[in-house]
Amino acid sequence: MATLIDKYGTFPFDWKFFNELFSFGFKQGLNSLIYFKEISNLVQSSFLSVNEIESITIQPSEPLVSDLPKTLLFLELKEPISLLPESGLFGYFEFPISISLVIHTNKKSIPLDLFNFSSIKFALYGNPHNGNVCRFWKTNFYHNHFTPSLFKTGLLEIEIQNTSNSLLKLNKLILDFSYIQIFYNETIAKARAKVKIQSESYCETEFITPTLTQGFQQSLDLIPTKILSSSKFIMLNGI
Amino acid sequence: MNFSKFFTPDKIIEVSTLVIIFVLSLIVINILVKKIRYILRDKVSYQTLSILNKFIVWGFIIAYVVGVLIYFGVKITGLLAVGGFLSIIIGLATQKVVGNVIAGLFLIIERPIKLGQSVRIDNISGFVEEIRFLSTIIRSFEGEFIRIPNEQVYTSVIINLMENVARRIDYLIDIKYSDNFDKAQEIISNLLDSEPFVLAVPQPEVFAEEFASSSVRVRIRFWSPTEKWYSTKNTLLQQIRNELERNGIQIPFPQMEVKIHNLKELH
Numbered sequence: 001m002a003t004l005i006d007k008y009g010t011f012p013f014d015w016k017f018f019n020e021l022f023s024f025g026f027k028q029g030l031n032s033l034i035y036f037k038e039i040s041n042l043v044q045s046s047f048l049s050v051n052e053i054e055s056i057t058i059q060p061s062e063p064l065v066s067d068l069p070k071t072l073l074f075l076e077l078k079e080p081i082s083l084l085p086e087s088g089l090f091g092y093f094e095f096p097i098s099i100s101l102v103i104h105t106n107k108k109s110i111p112l113d114l115f116n117f118s119s120i121k122f123a124l125y126g127n128p129h130n131g132n133v134c135r136f137w138k139t140n141f142y143h144n145h146f147t148p149s150l151f152k153t154g155l156l157e158i159e160i161q162n163t164s165n166s167l168l169k170l171n172k173l174i175l176d177f178s179y180i181q182i183f184y185n186e187t188i189a190k191a192r193a194k195v196k197i198q199s200e201s202y203c204e205t206e207f208i209t210p211t212l213t214q215g216f217q218q219s220l221d222l223i224p225t226k227i228l229s230s231s232k233f234i235m236l237n238g239i
Numbered sequence: 240m241n242f243s244k245f246f247t248p249d250k251i252i253e254v255s256t257l258v259i260i261f262v263l264s265l266i267v268i269n270i271l272v273k274k275i276r277y278i279l280r281d282k283v284s285y286q287t288l289s290i291l292n293k294f295i296v297w298g299f300i301i302a303y304v305v306g307v308l309i310y311f312g313v314k315i316t317g318l319l320a321v322g323g324f325l326s327i328i329i330g331l332a333t334q335k336v337v338g339n340v341i342a343g344l345f346l347i348i349e350r351p352i353k354l355g356q357s358v359r360i361d362n363i364s365g366f367v368e369e370i371r372f373l374s375t376i377i378r379s380f381e382g383e384f385i386r387i388p389n390e391q392v393y394t395s396v397i398i399n400l401m402e403n404v405a406r407r408i409d410y411l412i413d414i415k416y417s418d419n420f421d422k423a424q425e426i427i428s429n430l431l432d433s434e435p436f437v438l439a440v441p442q443p444e445v446f447a448e449e450f451a452s453s454s455v456r457v458r459i460r461f462w463s464p465t466e467k468w469y470s471t472k473n474t475l476l477q478q479i480r481n482e483l484e485r486n487g488i489q490i491p492f493p494q495m496e497v498k499i500h501n502l503k504e505l506h
Contacts, residue, residue, distance in 0.1 A: 068436070068464060076440070122464060123440035128403040133464045136439045 007150070007186040010057045010104075017056070021117050021151060024101065026053065037113065048112075053103045059219045060154055060189030061100040061111075062177050063135050065120055071178045071223060072233065074123045074134035075156075081141055081170040083162035083197065092142040093156040093173075096135065097182070097189050102220055111222055118152040125174050126237040134174060147188060154182065154189035157210055162197045170197070170239050173205055179231035180207045182219040190216070203235040257310075261303055268299050285354050289369075290347060335390070339373040342393035346370055351397050359398040360387060405438060406468045408461055410476055413454035418488045420447060420455055426482050427459055434475060436467040454491045 002016035002025070011017065016025035024037035029047060036045035063073060075093055083089065096118040103112045123136035148155045162168050175193055182191050192210035197203045210216075272292045279288060309315060352358050352367050352375070365379035375392045377385040400406075414423050424445050431443040443461035450456075459479070463471040480490060 065435075068467060070464075074440070120435040121439050122436065124405045124438050124462060125440070128405045128462070131404055133404050133438070 005058055008059055008184045008189065009186055010055050012055050013053050017058075019151075022115060024113070035112065039115070050103070050105050053105060055104045057102040057104065057109070057220075059100055059102060060097040060151075060182050060184050061114065061219055061222050062098065062180055062182070063096040063116075063118070063137075064098050064114060064222060065116060065135065066114055068122065068133075070122065070133050070135055071176060072125070072132050072134035073175045073177050074125055074136045075173045075175070076123070076136065076138045077171055077173075078138055078140050081160070083160065083168045083170060085165045085167060086163060088159065088161045090157075090159050092144070092146060093158055094137070094139040094142075094146075094148055094153045095156045095191070096137050097152070097154045099151055100220070100222060109220065111220060114222070115151075118149075125172075125235075131237065132174070135177075150187055154191060157190065157192040159192075159194040160197070161195065164197065164199050166199075168197055168200060168239065170195075172239065174233055174235050175205045175207060176231065176233040177207065178223045181209050183210050183212070183216040184219060185215045185217075189219075197239060200239060201236060203239050204232050205235060206232045257307055264299065264303065265296075268296060272296065289354075335388075336373065339389040342389035343370065343372050343374075345393055346375070346389060351402075352392075352399055356399055356401040358400060360392055361395050363387065401465050404465055405462045406465050408463055408468065408472045408475075410459040410479070411448065412457050412459065412479065413451065413491055414457055414483070415454060415489055415491045420457075422486065423457065423483060423488045426486055426488070427457070427479055430475070430478060430482055431459075431461055434471070434478075436463050436471045437475070438462040438464070 001014070002018050002023075003011055003014040005011070005017050005019045014025070015027070017023065022037065022039045024035070026048075027034040027036065027045075032051050033048045033053065034045055035048050036043060038044075062071075064071075073095060075095065081089065096116075099115040099117065100111050101113040101115070102109050118137075121136040122133050125132050125134055146155065158173075160170065173193075173195060180191050182189055184190070190210050191207060193205060193207050195203065195205050272295055275295075276288055276292065305315065346352070347370065352360075352370070354367050354369070357364070357366050357380075358377070360375075360377070363377055363379065363385055365377040365383075365385060367375065368378045369376040370389075372389075374386045374388050377387060379385055414420065427445045428443070431437045431445070437443055438461065441462050443459070445457065445459050448456045448458040483490065
């Protein structure tokens, strides 16, 4: 018997979990459990220092890539947004997510593994010396709420404000996802960000708490919250 | 010299006490240093921590020695004068050594190289293992231990292979004139698009650079995060070759056709 993972959420303990993208499970070792996973016919396993798991949670998480753990997200717009002087806009973007597997023992909840099912690509913002390598994603701008792809992408509510006196064209956004708060229900992962554009070479971006609706809960953060640092990212190399 | 006069039982106890205090203090200082290292491990670089540790330990040792000298009634002002005179003599005699110490300090302040980075200094390439007071230790890519005096490091052209966040990779490959160039360009572009560590921005470029005598020379140019530069550079070229070959596009090798019109004239 195995449990089908077809939504985000908490599942009672089983020896095997699966869906079309991946499968994972546990085996009983001599003194502890053995965790194994299979993605694209590649099987990996490891010993766990626990011998009992009560339940597991599959949740959307920060778009971290374990091979290259960068914490900036580069969202390139498929079509630019023209912003009139001193105007604002509200809409939605798509953003990549990773999936984390959290195990719950009788003592605590521990993130055990991280999966990436959205395509992985990186981009450079700024120049090679002072710039940043960011997780890259191309997105449309949506006026209306849409359903993102389960296990692959999330919905980003975005508030954009042009505080300058000129017409500006927005082509890209850089956001620091160390501060992202992802909320999810069974099928949707969402986050919220606000963007304040002061000129073509000065733009502040920041993740904020999304509008809370019934049935949504917050994902466990994988990146510890930084103390005494600003959650804002200042885009100085163009928008 | 009458040693028995100096080494009275009282003096022996006094000296032993000072030695025990010194050893115990050194143990405490080492525990303290380890604690500081642990607390600051995420906030301060390994290099700065190492220097801070050395300053704490050596600062304590010097302060202790000075304290002991004062305790035994040695006049420090006189010692400083002698020390000053001695340092001039030593300084003149060991200009190179002093130069290396000062260069070491500048290396620490300016930080053109950091621990763990791969660098090229003159013709020496490798990873920076340690920046000491007098010299910098490099572990070559072949695993050799190389010691370079700090003065030489500071005055040399340093190529730091890891200081920038991204680096460019260039390939130059040949395809046959009879093969479809557009198709080859598309295959290579798709491959670059699908590779996670080929940066999407700056955009990769694939273009015909030269019409050579027996092939079209294709330039492939893209950027990769510095941490993944080496592995991407090595694996992608092989993938390009395999993908081109799978699609029937051959990478030619130089061929020369020799036509002899009159064989008899050669004999």
